[in-house]
Amino acid sequence: MKTVQFREAIAEAMSEEMRKDKSIYLMGEEVAEYNGAYKASKGMLEEFGPKRIIDTPISELGFAGIGVGSTMTGNRPIIEFMTFNFALVGIDQIINNASKIRQMSGGQFPCPIVFRGPTGSAGQLAATHSQAFESWYANCPGLKVIVPSNPYDAKGLLKSAIRDNDPVIFMESEQMYGDKGEIPENEYTLPIGVADVVKSGNQVTIVSFGKIIKEALKASEKLESEGISCEIIDLRTIRPMDH
Structure with a gap:
């Protein structure tokens, strides 16, 4: 890397x-x-x-x-x-x-x-x-x-x-x-239309994309400090959307 x-x-x-x-x-x-x-x-x-x-x-x-x-x-x-x-x-x-x-x-x-x-x-x-x-x-x-x-x-x-x-x-x-x-040092691609689970959690899910993912991660830290498990999903692709 x-x-x-x-x-x-x-x-x-x-x-x-x-x-x-x-x-x-x-x-x-x-x-x-x-x-x-x-x-x-x-x-x-x-x-x-x-x-x-x-x-x-x-x-x-x-x-x-x-x-x-x-x-x-x-x-x-x-x-x-x-x-x-x-x-x-x-x-x-x-x-x-x-x-x-x-x-x-x-x-x-x-x-x-x-x-x-x-x-x-x-x-x-x-x-x-x-x-x-x-x-x-x-x-x-x-x-x-x-x-x-x-x-x-x-x-x-x-x-x-x-x-x-x-x-x-x-x-x-x-x-x-x-x-x-x-x-990666080597060549790679990512598929269009596939979201990424940035952080796993089982109580709250935050779905976003682009620069707001950084804000979502900050929000999840605050929630975790209050005992709330938070999942974050980065859509990556707005269309087609990964449902």
Whole structure:
């Protein structure tokens, strides 16, 4: 095992998959020269070059559409939004195209695309950078929605998302990029749609996901101090949900 930051787990997942599959590329605002707004693509431009790590203008509708269209010619794009709040500008491509291409083409065209980036509130940023949209996307047929809570889950689930043949929304808390955790030295993946029992208990169950798992663990400590046994379940995937 080794200890990495959340952002490093994201970079490792993308890099490992890109080394194996030349149809995968990363496109988005500041992903290349600046190494990503939260440094989640650090070093990738140097390794893969400007044809696979592509900086874009501030035009979410445009580069989301390029990504969706390129899936129909055999590519597997990773589209990074500087924040999912800005993804609203490109939501037509996500909702009306990416999520429906397979069905509208009678199964001729899968849409293996990952839309990823930061979500939720962040330090010293305004309300227009701070909303969480996982429930919006989870209510759209055709999309899978993943919100990891730690580096181990982030890497394993992102690799699975990149390999998936349908569009995946991959949301990363803006407050977690510096969080550290252990991941295996060897390659691994985690299945989409399978929750994780973070802590066993038999009196109270707390179900959550993303950065709130840390708060759930704090709550469980308080409950345990009062003699209440607490189970914590990390959903990991909002859609499909593990029932």
